[in-house]
Amino acid sequence: MKVTIIGLGLIGGSLSLRLKEVNFASEIKGVDNNKANEEKALELNIVDVVTDLETGVKEADLIVLAVPVDAIQKLLPKVLDLITKDQVVMEMGSTKQEILKVVDQHPNRGRLVACHPMAGTEYSGPEAAVRDLYKDKNMVFCDVIKTDEDAFEQAEAVCETLQMNPIFMHAKEHDLHAAYVSHISHITSFGLALTVLEKEKSQGRIFELAGGGFASTVRLAKSSAEMWTPIFKQNRENVLEVLEEHIKQLQHFHDLLEEENYPAVLKLIKQANKIKRIIK
Amino acid sequence: MKVTIIGLGLIGGSLSLRLKEVNFASEIKGVDNNKANEEKALELNIVDVVTDLETGVKEADLIVLAVPVDAIQKLLPKVLDLITKDQVVMEMGSTKQEILKVVDQHPNRGRLVACHPMAGTEYSGPEAAVRDLYKDKNMVFCDVIKTDEDAFEQAEAVCETLQMNPIFMHAKEHDLHAAYVSHISHITSFGLALTVLEKEKSQGRIFELAGGGFASTVRLAKSSAEMWTPIFKQNRENVLEVLEEHIKQLQHFHDLLEEENYPAVLKLIKQANKIKRIIK
Numbered sequence: 001m002k003v004t005i006i007g008l009g010l011i012g013g014s015l016s017l018r019l020k021e022v023n024f025a026s027e028i029k030g031v032d033n034n035k036a037n038e039e040k041a042l043e044l045n046i047v048d049v050v051t052d053l054e055t056g057v058k059e060a061d062l063i064v065l066a067v068p069v070d071a072i073q074k075l076l077p078k079v080l081d082l083i084t085k086d087q088v089v090m091e092m093g094s095t096k097q098e099i100l101k102v103v104d105q106h107p108n109r110g111r112l113v114a115c116h117p118m119a120g121t122e123y124s125g126p127e128a129a130v131r132d133l134y135k136d137k138n139m140v141f142c143d144v145i146k147t148d149e150d151a152f153e154q155a156e157a158v159c160e161t162l163q164m165n166p167i168f169m170h171a172k173e174h175d176l177h178a179a180y181v182s183h184i185s186h187i188t189s190f191g192l193a194l195t196v197l198e199k200e201k202s203q204g205r206i207f208e209l210a211g212g213g214f215a216s217t218v219r220l221a222k223s224s225a226e227m228w229t230p231i232f233k234q235n236r237e238n239v240l241e242v243l244e245e246h247i248k249q250l251q252h253f254h255d256l257l258e259e260e261n262y263p264a265v266l267k268l269i270k271q272a273n274k275i276k277r278i279i280k
Numbered sequence: 281m282k283v284t285i286i287g288l289g290l291i292g293g294s295l296s297l298r299l300k301e302v303n304f305a306s307e308i309k310g311v312d313n314n315k316a317n318e319e320k321a322l323e324l325n326i327v328d329v330v331t332d333l334e335t336g337v338k339e340a341d342l343i344v345l346a347v348p349v350d351a352i353q354k355l356l357p358k359v360l361d362l363i364t365k366d367q368v369v370m371e372m373g374s375t376k377q378e379i380l381k382v383v384d385q386h387p388n389r390g391r392l393v394a395c396h397p398m399a400g401t402e403y404s405g406p407e408a409a410v411r412d413l414y415k416d417k418n419m420v421f422c423d424v425i426k427t428d429e430d431a432f433e434q435a436e437a438v439c440e441t442l443q444m445n446p447i448f449m450h451a452k453e454h455d456l457h458a459a460y461v462s463h464i465s466h467i468t469s470f471g472l473a474l475t476v477l478e479k480e481k482s483q484g485r486i487f488e489l490a491g492g493g494f495a496s497t498v499r500l501a502k503s504s505a506e507m508w509t510p511i512f513k514q515n516r517e518n519v520l521e522v523l524e525e526h527i528k529q530l531q532h533f534h535d536l537l538e539e540e541n542y543p544a545v546l547k548l549i550k551q552a553n554k555i556k557r558i559i560k
Contacts, residue, residue, distance in 0.1 A: 177489045185496075185498070188471075191552075195460070198525070203460075208447055211399060220493050245478070250530070257519060276502050
């Protein structure tokens with residue numbers, strides 16, 4: 001089995017490290033449009049060799065696309081053009097509808113497995129790759145009905161190797177849910193960082209009081225702008241919906257505090273506490 | 281040295297565990313208005329004995345107040361009434377101006393050290409207490425100019441024992457800064473939890489996609505309503521200010537996305553990324 005990974009950052013790099021650990025493939029090739037990433041990936045022994053896109057695609061049984069979602073959208077039709085019916089392509093984007101739309105009628109659509117590993121950190125690039133990133137996390141497979149059975153089995157083997165728990169969803173449902181439990185978290189973190197950084201300009205010293213609570217809510221604000229802007233673009237409608245909802249919730253909290261309606265504030269927090277059911 | 285800790289939850293319990301570890305006191309008494317907390321604290325060996333408020337205050341060299349800020353505001357004048365000039369009181373509230381206002385003219389004001397340990401978790405109660413909660417965190421001392429020198433030295437010894445880094449601030453400055461780097465983080469988490477819990481009602485399954493990013497931004501939403509409502513009440517003006525700022529930032533993000541101004545979204549995220557300077 002030969003594997004080619006396109007995109008040698010956190011997602012592709014971590015995947016490769018795990019595949020290497022268990023000798024999943026006889027060879028793992030890497031492709032990245034950033035020369036420095038390719039060199040770093042070789043140096044860190046993340047891939048065996050690096051090559052160009054066309055060679056990488058042609059000389060692999062399994063091709064994994066782990067680049068930002070705008071790049072997936074651009075590359076995916078080209079990759080499907082290059083492959084034969086014996087090959088399998090996995091795309092790992094954080095959005096699904098816009099990506100799958102561009103290849104919906106492609107003759108090799110059946111060779112594509114659309115998936116989204118619900119794992120990540122706020123860091124990016126090959127240096128951020130860790131072999132246990134995926135362990136015990138969820139892998140969402142979308143619109144599997146459009147994927148050939150043998151192609152899906154291949155992806156399932158990868159999922160098992162990564163020790164991930166498979167979940168099945170329609171692309172539309174995926175994008176809505178991802179907006180609510182992943183994309184919005186990033187926006188609130190970006191917003192919080194901007195709010196406090198702005199205040200620091202006039203006030204200074206403001207971060208001396210920053211503790212663990214602040215660090216955890218603002219952690220995602222370190223996330224890559226180049227990766228996240230295309231996600232917000234592709235999932236724009238859902239993201240706008242959840243952002244409007246979230247602003248409404250914050251405004252409601254604000255109004256209760258302004259009116260000094262403390263019993264209602266207490267009740268609202270107790271309602272929010274129900275998240276304990278979900279987050280252990 | 282005899283110590284009495286009033287409030288046997290996360291803050292008071294963790295403090296007590298560390299003081300016991302280094303034999304800071306010959307005896308540590310505990311006071312809590314909740315019988316179950318007192319029993320739990322004894323069972324977990326957090327304090328040596330439990331007693332009533334008056335006995336606890338009278339029979340200690342150092343009294344530590346670690347209860348919700350509304351309870352501190354109520355108890356503090358009584359505690360200062362009960363003590364002599366040989367005793368020291370530390371109050372550990374998350375707000376300062378409203379608390380210090382009520383004892384500003386008290387004849388024993390000099391015996392009081394107002395401090396805020398910038399440490400905590402989303403858990404509460406004696407079971408949440410851990411001996412290394414404070415290690416390497418900041419301890420903010422407020423309006424130390426109003427504290428007798430020997431009383432401050434006593435508190436400084438506690439601070440050193442907890443291995444904390446002392447910081448000095450005016451109460452007013454403290455409350456503003458705390459709103460920006462602690463209180464708002466909790467509100468965004470509460471807001472995020474409410475937004476997603478609400479959506480779950482109509483959509484179901486929404487949490488299947490929740491990963492580490494969501495967990496970290498929403499973690500604080502598990503925080504105690506009884507502890508946080510009085511904090512928001514006492515720091516209402518600052519909290520309203522930062523909440524308005526935060527809503528404005530989110531609205532700006534929303535508007536750029538609605539207008540499909542992606543270069544501006546990218547720029548905004550890059551600006552938020554500057555938080556890397558603060559949060560390692």
